[in-house]
Amino acid sequence: MDDALHNEHFTLSPIGHVVSDYPDKFGIPRQPGLAPAAQATLVLTPPYNDPLTVRGLEDFSHLWLTFIFHQSPERWSPLIRPPRLGGNKKVGVFASRSTHRPNRLGLSLVALTDINTQNGVTLTLSGCDLVSGTPVVDIKPYLPWAEALPDARSGFAPNTPSLIEVIFHPTALAALAQRQDGATLHALIEQVLRQDPRPAYQQKDAASGRLYSVRLRDADIKFQPYQNSEATTLEVVAIESYETPSSNA
Structure with a gap:
């Protein structure tokens, strides 16, 4: 059997x-x-x-x-x-x-x-x-x-991930102001980037000046890390629209 x-x-x-x-x-x-x-x-x-x-x-x-x-x-x-x-x-x-x-x-x-x-x-x-x-x-x-078991052990992930600061360049804020969903997209961008989506091995290199891109809804979000007061900050420098590919059912 x-x-x-x-x-x-x-x-x-x-x-x-x-x-x-x-x-x-x-x-x-x-x-x-x-x-x-x-x-x-x-x-x-x-x-x-x-x-x-x-x-x-x-x-x-x-x-x-x-x-x-x-x-x-x-x-x-x-x-x-x-x-x-x-x-x-x-x-x-x-x-x-x-x-x-x-x-x-x-x-x-x-x-x-x-x-x-x-x-x-x-x-x-x-x-x-x-x-x-x-x-x-x-x-x-x-x-x-x-x-919901609040007393359960959580191994190597016992707490909510630490969050980092996210700021928006005036150009990015202007792009959001032109969108009907600007307020909710602003919140989504901030919630996603505060968790630092960069690969773990790149998160220690805040001085590289590298430009990253993440797609949310129909927008291409450009952001850049930099070091400020011994803490990493992610700055959203541009928000560009793109055509979302259709999903297969």
Whole structure:
């Protein structure tokens, strides 16, 4: 019986896909909820887009999404280097939340803000940490009385990541002022950059003058690090529009 289970293969069928503020992987917070201004929709696909599948879901404020890291390579390693450890120390893949996993499955806790059952089913989410186009394979309601354990041990990531200062050049502020979503995009940029999306090995080099770019919604955000009063500051120097590529359902 054990051998039969060991050799059995399971097939997962996506129930829908995410359309989010993150067209690219770079810049996405490493955990959900760290950028509450991030908006997304989960579009369910047939036959799972029957309104009956979400009856009663409106009574829950948060959802667990099980998804596939579809942009990660299928290869995996038993040891990985978590960014929270500076990208130097290795831990086991099952002691991490690395995207490079044997089955590429991820789990994300998101806030549910709206349900639309006209012409199918679309869920509006906030605090989402998924790249646009991510396939979702399951939805479950979050139960805080069963799943919020404040006394649980958190290993090498016991606290919320430290945040750094983010400032905006007048040119960037002017670009935001021209947009209808300028206020919410400003908040999203600040929430994303305060967590320093740069690779861990580059975060110590604030004097290089290197220009970085992160895409949020339909904007290309240019930012630059510099050292000020012994602390790193990220300055948003430009915000340029670009055409978001369409996502495949």
